[in-house]
Amino acid sequence: MYNLLTDLSIIEVSSFVASPTAGLYCAQMGAEVIRVDHKAGGLDYDRYMLTSEGRSLSWENLNRAKKSVALDLRSGEGRELCVELAARTGQCITNLPEKSFLSHHAMKAAQPQDAPDMTSVRIMGWHDGRQAMDFTVNAASGYPLMCGPEDWDMETAPPVNQVLPAWDFITGAYCAFALLAALRHRDATGTGSEVRVPLGNVAIGTVANSGMMAEMLYRGGDRERLGNAIWGAFGRDFRSKDGTRFMVAALTAKQWKGLVEAFGVATPIAKLEAQVDTDFSEGDRPRFEHRHALFDIFQNVAGSHDYRALESRMAANGCTFERYRTAYEASTDPVLVDDNPLFGPSPANPSGFEYPATRSFANLPAHDAGDPAPAPYLGQHSEEVLADRLGLAAGAIGKLVDAGTVALSDERQ
Template sequence: MKPNPPALHPNALQGLRVIEMGQLIAGPFAGKTLGDFGAEVIKIEAPGAGDPLRNWRLLKNGTSVWWQVSSRNKQSLALDLRTEEGQDIARRLIAEADVLIENFRPGTLEGWGMGWEQLSALNPGLVMLRISGYGQTGPYRDLPGFGAIGEAMGGLRHLTGEPGRVPVRVGVSIGDTLAALHGVIGVLTALYHRKVNGGQGQVIDVALHEAVFNVMESLIPEYSAFGAVREAAGSALPGIAPSNAYKCSDGYVLIAGNGDSIFKRLMEAIGRMDLGNAPDLANNAGRVVRVAEIDAAIEQWSLSRGVDEVLALLGTARVPAGKVYTARDIVEDPHYRARDMIVPQETRDGYTLDVPGVVPKLSATPGSLRTSAPHLGDDTDAVLAGMGLTAEQIAALRSKGVVA
């Protein structure tokens, strides 16, 4: 396998060792994010099928192309954690690690003798990220939870879709990725605390629904102050006007004309200075009252024009606007390419795949794609040899199905 080009800059997290347990989206996304910035990430997978994400959605050469993104910059150790020998190997790895990521149902690791008390005794500096549906405590802790359920309980699903119609999903597993990003924030915070406070590790407890709830803006304060229950509003931004999706002759354009001066420029661009100069529309509160009228005026103008013309006219008027991008639009957009957000990655199956670049962008220690996603167990021998096991010991473990 030809490696991807080496990083030209030092990696911010170089020297950090992460053990990733769990599967699918939330835990692995956290591991990917740390790996993108230089952490050594050893992913433990069950022998046989491995992480189910290997087989999700569209497959090329028998492997999901989603897997190629989720597991880049990682090593794969095929290890059966249901066996005592597998658990012993995992403990030895964790004893030398900085971070453990797991997204099992609460109690799973405890059942294997790898709860926080046991692991922190082995490794007092360990930072343990635990992502679950409902958190490690509370009356719902033992219920099964996926990202979709977290989105519903966190309040997001109630706001998605058109008023009066069935709530819809965002289109991606946003509950899982929000939990992962909150988890990464927790890991980096805990590592800083460990550095400046005597080397002590700690647990980061992330619940899927709480990660969603944390980004719900004024949802609860509005209910607390006014008893207001925010409802679905389609493409509009409730209480902010004008900000909506407007139909053009060949598609839709999102227009955010909700700043006071921006609104005036928008009305001038569409030839409606009667609205632009109306005293009651000079601020957002007044515009919210007449939002239906304003939206109708904007769409009357946009309907007779194509998306490109609308964007060109609004760009000249310095009004924030954009089309609704498809995957094709993203890949063909020069801005994405200029900022290295679409990058080629050579897979271990020998083909090159366009994948998302690294976010966020650091000036001195940017993230990088150092290795492509592994086949199941690609790194089993190397990891075990690094622990001091001999070839004979590894072969014995393999014969018993403990590793693969």
């Protein structure tokens, strides 16, 4: 955790992936992020996979370094407390609908005169109000119908969904950026902002920003499936003699030269160049257009050597490559995890399970990254936040607890 945003407090009322990710990234940079949930836990509180004690590992990791307040968000009083917390704090991240009790208008209307002008970031589904989630916007994006083996028929083959909810994580990161941009604007002008970020717009906008939309319109049709080949450049998975699968990529002249030297294929490459009247060192286009013949040359060598020998030769020649790992192998890999300063010692996780935890992805050499912080227990900071933010006395908080409007830490449950 870096301490770059220690003067910033954010109320987060969210669930699932995108919205908690936005808060997580702010918290890892030092912001005080106060997550407000329904007293029994939000929709993602028991999201699979659960430990034997019933703790969600997903929730635990998306809510590190945050504080937790648990309110009865189904009651009028609980909702009023939530709105007041957001209003007095001045910054809110949420994925609740705009027409819910936590609208930007409601938060702004509840602000005291000395509060900073309300700034909120709201994650939506589609721009027109329709509901959406990562896997449905991905279906609309066109990407799943580009995935799969090269020989699959474009008309009849099924889509291939990605496992990673990438649009959620991209949206979360974008929302953290959008919030800080709005806060900088407020610092300059004194005027807050309502920011709405539709998940679907992040997906279709990324399709456009990547150039793929222009490509589809220019070609007047869909791109063919490429299997594991890289579109527009040289790269694919290969299999060594001992059955190890690995990925190589050559997008620059240096990478291409290193790959040719590592595989010792200068002679067959020169022969192919003469046959097709081209120079593969000139750029991506000739390598991509003749990829099948090139793939055969490289696979012939890969299939004749064990991976360790190939790995040594590729490393010596500065190639860009990586061995395929299972998710479990990646999680236990000494280079990726044990020797990586991204990971710190396991904090005291609510689940009681010890495992590597991440610091901020960014590396700021002049600043101390600190150790990873644990996720809170649900309601762990209810008393503290209500006292500090709303000025409630212990007796008033006790009455709210007795009435079931406020819940305290679920540590002992």
